[in-house]
Amino acid sequence: MELLNQLFVNPFVDMVAAPDFLLQVLWEGLVSGVLYALIALGFVLIFRSSRIFNFAQGIMVVFAALTLVGLYAMGIPAWISVVLTLGVMLMLAVTIERVVLRPLVGQPDIILFMATIGITLFLIGFGELIFGGENKQMITSELGIPTGAFELNPFGGFLLLEQKDITAVIGAVSLVIGLLLFLNKTRMGRAVRALGDDHQAALSVGISLRTIWVLVWFIAGVIALVTGVVWGARAGVSFALEVIAYKALPVLMLGGLESITGAIIGGLAIGILEKLFEIYWGQPIMGGNTETWFAFVLALIVLLFRPQGLFGEKIIERV
Amino acid sequence: MxxxxxxxxxxxxxxxxxxxxxxxxxxxxxxxxxxxxxxxxxxxxxxxxxxxxxxxxxxxxxxxxxxxxxxxxxxxxxxxxxxxxxxxxxxxxxxxxVARTFQNIALFEGMTVLDNVMTGRLTHMKSGLLSQAIWWGKALQEEVKNREVVEKVIDFLEIQSIRKTPVGRLPYGLKKRVELARALAAEPxxxxxxxxxxxxxxxxxxxxxxxxxxxxxxxxxxxxxxxxxxxxxxxxxxxxxxxxxxxxxxxxxxxxxxxxxxxxxxxxxxxx
Amino acid sequence: MLFRTAGQFKTSYLKDQTLFPVRQDAILLGIILAFAWVIFPLTASEFTFQTLLIPVLVYSLAALGLNILTGYAGQLSLGTGAFMGVGAYACYKMITIFPEMNLLVAVLMSGLFSAFIGVLFGLPSLRIKGFYLAIATLAAQFFLVWLFEKWAWLYNYNASGAIQVPHVEMLGTPVAGPQAASMTQYYFVLVVVTLMTILAINLTRGTQGRIWKATRDMDIAAELIGINLLKSKLTAFAVSSYIVGVSGALFVFLWRGAAEPNLFDIPISFRILFIAIIGGLGSIMGNYMGAILIVALPVVLKTLPETFGIPISSATVEHLNVMVVGALIVFFLIIEPHGLARLWTLIREKFIIWPFPH
Incomplete structure (x- = not known):
């Protein structure tokens, strides 16, 4: 009875009792969700265009952030560092296409997946070798990101919105809009989508696979950089962040591997729900730190009932 | 009529x-x-x-x-x-x-012809996991007995020479025949x-x-x-x-x- | 000339299905076993036991377990480390609750616990496939490690939150705990690994192996020829998790001596996965080759520059190691997606027809 109370009554009583705190929790969750969605988005882009389950997407976030901070530490001005980092991400895309993807073209999906795990390890080792393994400060103010905070007083309470979080949300939204415009309005963007719909057909109308792959991995790199900057501003930059990168995976389970909408909605949902669960159930009842697994278990349960994910179409099996 | x-x-x-x-x-x-x-x-x-x-x-x-x-x-x-x-x-x-073959060949590409045809016998096999793990007793008898049935099918369809070849390496026509062998091995x-x-x-x-x-x-x-x-x-x-x-x-x-x-x-x- | 197979005829189906249809393979294995059972233990130093021999055995056993699930039954798992943890904690609880218990029995029983948990997390595999399943196994990974940390009963409410292997004797000889000799521990591990390997070989070459491989190669066809997919997959999860659990118990009791929850976190899951990939998915032998490579690599990376007189810090070695392993994975996938075991098979085929390659 006590347990039932703790599970099903107390959390909601707490929510109603302190609505300003609930809002604060929702906001924190939303900001995390935006970042999960961004990582998942980079992932979906690559999967749609090349059928590769890119495990390295999360690590690319850390790698991009690390490169940026590392370049700045060498005395290069902040904005030039950004440009140089973009250059590094482009080089990375080209290298991956040449060294990894091209020789492995046509191999089973699982082989390519394993290869991206290889890339993940390589990037971790390479990044730490060059920039060191210790935690670093993101160059937030140097990039002109405001660091103050707004205080609001809803319900007569207290709500703190950090300006860098607001910047993160605005940045993410504009990135997504830009991406959608690119995919829908430009020739290259349409080629990327065509490749996702039908590989062979796209090839037969003269879309260059290699160019598209480099492009897509580069876009994924850009997304990684943006994510890395905003995440780094919140938590510092080191490969300890890779755990957060894994959070994009349950987002993909929920939203489906190919759905951009799914990635965004799934990301937001997981960000908010895991925060709510942690604050109102995890910490009081389970000793906290439930954020490490909540998203995965949630996705697992949803998939049990909808194997195609929330946004996937029903699968008809054929022989 | x-x-x-x-x-x-x-x-x-x-x-x-x-x-x-x-x-x-x-x-x-x-x-x-x-x-x-x-x-x-x-x-x-x-x-x-x-x-x-x-x-x-x-x-x-x-x-x-x-x-x-x-x-x-x-x-x-x-x-x-x-x-x-x-x-x-x-x-x-x-x-x-009821056994069947498939329009688009559905063989188990990672296995040899013999193993593929042996899978056709699975519906006749009953030995437990433990017996199989020690490769003794019932599991062993079953293995040999079913191998004999399979060899008859292999003879019947004239695919003796490719017995130990991985099916992935076979040409299309032979694959179709192996698929038939697998279905026949079940004695449907x-x-x-x-x-x-x-x-x-x-x-x-x-x-x-x-x-x-x-x-x-x-x-x-x-x-x-x-x-x-x-x-x-x-x-x-x-x-x-x-x-x-x-x-x-x-x-x-x-x-x-x-x-x-x-x-x-x-x-x-x-x-x- | 060494691998001349002419003149070796099989006169019964039973003989045709023996492990070593070619006599030379049996001889080669005999030599390897002689090294493992006699020569290594006699010559190895404490350092060699602790950094090479015992880890290779423990890791290859874990990889063997994973390989049954992923390489044979085709179900990709990223949660191996957590199942090793289940085995380790189960063994720890049994030994501390029943101090008189035989350690060998405890180790073999601890696999049963992880098998049970494995089946539980394997249940979704009928509905969730491929990459989605791989992510789903991460749920087990993160949830279980979290549980190891939060459930104080598991580590007997130690202030440190870690488990410490107690002193255990068998036949009057210390086998686990601080007083155990490395050679004793090595033999203990070797016995268990040999036993598990024999069982795994038998399972994978017979009926169950064919059921698993059929499930892996084409699950729909497998079901249509009479395979109960759920049963096939759950059996794979059970057997795989059993072996992984046993390896986890060995990992802590016969090698590390102590363990914190985060020891079973995702890095070790990946390490086991790499061993299985580099060694070769769907191969028993490959697990040992992969383990040797992955275990020896950091040692080589550390000693090689030293012999040339180049100073190199241990942090750098670690980073280099991670980087090289990553590159090696990509390299092997490009050269031979089926791993070291396949490379050996190809070389062996060349030997058999040598010196007439056509």
């Missing part, structure tokens, strides 16, 4: 066909709004070679999938050996003695063949036809097959069901079907 009583009939070449083995009653199968099979009934008798023909998209493969339990029809009943078959998983259907009561001759050259088709007739002749196996090659179908089969757009438009001996106006229209088109 031959005598079609419950006791069966005698074919033109003098084979005695038995009673009804499997009966499909008013089968309707839909995928969402698409009707793949609409209210089709027919039977398959002991020892006969039954063909299902029809143009592309007529629902032939879907029908075979209903028989083997892969699709479950929304309406209608499947009767097997005189009792109505409840909705079953495909593996349960297989254990009742009912053998379903989904386009056994698709993509073969004349010589390979002749071989395959010979095997199909021999299987029916030597083991008395009942066979239901889908095939596009009209000549082959008319030569091989005792009775033919014709489907078009999910409906049955003809059923009878090859001669009857050949002269059926609906069938001719379906294949040659109708003048409007």
């Amino acid at each position: 031959n005598d079609m009583s419950q006791d069966g009939y005698v074919t033109e070449d003098g084979r005695q066909i038995g009673g009804v083995m499997m009966e499909m009653k008013n089968i309707t199968l839909k995928f969402g709004g698409v009707v793949a099979i609409e209210d089709i009934s027919f039977d398959i008798r002991e020892g006969e070679i039954r063909a299902i023909i029809g143009p592309n998209g007529a629902g032939k493969s879907s029908m075979l999938n209903v028989i083997s339990g892969f699709y479950h029809p929304q309406e209608g009943e499947v009767w097997f050996h005189g009792t109505e078959r409840p909705a079953m998983k495909p593996y349960e259907v297989a254990r009742q003695g 009561k009912l053998l379903l063949l989904d386009e056994p001759m698709a993509g073969m050259n004349v010589e390979e088709k002749e071989d395959m036809s010979r095997f199909i007739l021999d299987v029916n002749d030597e083991f008395g196996t009942t066979i239901a097959l889908i095939e596009h090659d009209m000549g082959v179908v008319m030569d091989l089969s005792d009775r033919v069901v014709v489907m078009d757009y999910g409906k049955k438009i003809g059923d009878g001996t090859p001669d009857e079907v050949r002269n059926n106006q609906d069938v001719i229209d379906a294949y040659l088109g109708v003048a409007h």
Whole structure:
């Protein structure tokens, strides 16, 4: 009875009792969700265009952030560092296409997946070798990101919105809009989508696979950089962040591997729900730190009932 | 028309066909709004070679999938050996003695020919995990006993020389034959063949036809097959069901079907 | 000339299905076993036991477990480390609750616990396939490690939150705990690994192996020829998790001596996965080859520059190691996606027909 109370009554009583705190929790969750969605988005882009389950997407976030901070530490001005980092991400895309993807073209999906795990390890080792393994400060103010905070007083309470979080949300939204415009309005963007719909057909109308792959991995790199900057501003930059990168995976389970909408909605949902669960159930009842697994278990349960994910179409099996 | 009583009939070449083995009653199968099979009934008798023909998209493969339990029809009943078959998983259907081959070869590419054919014996194997783990007793006897059955099938289909070859390395025609071997190894009561001759050259088709007739002749196996090659179908089969757009438009001996106006229209088109 | 197979005829199906249809393979294995059982233990130093011999055995056993699930039954798992943890904690609880318990029995029983948990997390595998399943196994990974940390009963409410292997004797000889000699521990591990390997070989070459491989190669066809997919997959999860659990118990009791929850976190899951990939998915032998490579690599990376007199810090070695392993994975996938075991098979085939390559 006590347990039932703790599970099903107390959390909601707490929510109603302190609505300003609930809002604060929702906001924190939303900001995390935006970042999960961004990582998942980079992932979906690559999967749609090349059928590769890119495990390295999360690590690319850390790698991009690390490169940026590392370049700045060498005395290069902040904005030039950004440009140089973009250059590094482009080089990375080209290298991956040449060294990894091209020789492995046509191999089973699982082989390519394993290869991206290889890339993940390589990037971790390479990044730490060059920039060191210790935690670093993101160059937030140097990039002109405001660091103050707004205080609001809803319900007569207290709500703190950090300006860098607001910047993160605005940045993410504009990135997504830009991406959608690119995919829908430009020739290259349409080629990327065509490749996702039908590989062979796209090839037969003269879309260059290699160019598209480099492009897509580069876009994924850009997304990684943006994510890395905003995440780094919140938590510092080191490969300890890779755990957060894994959070994009349950987002993909929920939203489906190919759905951009799914990635965004799934990301937001997981960000908010895991925060709510942690604050109102995890910490009081389970000793906290439930954020490490909540998203995965949630996705697992949803998939049990909808194997195609929330946004996937029903699968008809054929022989 | 031959005598079609419950006791069966005698074919033109003098084979005695038995009673009804499997009966499909008013089968309707839909995928969402698409009707793949609409209210089709027919039977398959002991020892006969039954063909299902029809143009592309007529629902032939879907029908075979209903028989083997892969699709479950929304309406209608499947009767097997005189009792109505409840909705079953495909593996349960297989254990009742229904084996099949596939339109697009569905061999286990990572295994050798021998192992592939041995998988056909799985429905006959019962040894426990522990016995297998120590490779002793029941598991070992089973392994040898079933190997003997498999070797007979391998001899029968003349694939001795490729026994230990991984199936991935085989050419198309041989793969089809290995697939038939796998199905035969199960010693099925009912053998379903989904386009056994698709993509073969004349010589390979002749071989395959010979095997199909021999299987029916030597083991008395009942066979239901889908095939596009009209000549082959008319030569091989005792009775033919014709489907078009999910409906049955003809059923009878090859001669009857050949002269059926609906069938001719379906294949040659109708003048409007 | 060494691999001349002419003149070796099989006169029964039983003989045809023996493990070594070619006599030379048996001889080669005999030599390897002689090294493992006699020569290594006699010559190895404490350092060699602790950094090479015992870890290679423990890791290859874990990889063997994973390989049954992923390489044979085709179900990709990223949660191996957590199942090793289940085995380790189960063994720890049994030994501390029943101090008189035989350690060998405890180790073999601890696998049962992880097998149970494995089946539980394997249940979704009928509905969730491929990459989705791989992510789903991460749920087990993160949830279980979290549980190891939060459930104080598991580590007997130690202030440190870690488990400490107690002193255990068998036949009057210390086998686990601080007083155990490395050679004793090595033999203990070797016995268990040999036993598990024999069982795994038998399972994978017979009926169950064919069921698993059929499930892996084409699950729909497998079901249509009479395989109960759920049963096939759950059996794979059970057997795989059992072996992984046993390896986890060995990992802590016969090698590390102590363990914190985060020892079973995702890095070790990946390490086991790499061993299985580099060694070769769907191969038993490959697990040992992969383990040797992955375990020896950091040692080589550390000693090689030293012998040339180049100073190199241990942090750098670690980073280099991670980087090289990553590159090696990509390299092996490009050269031979089926791993070291396949490379060996190819070389062996060359040997058999040598010196007439056509």
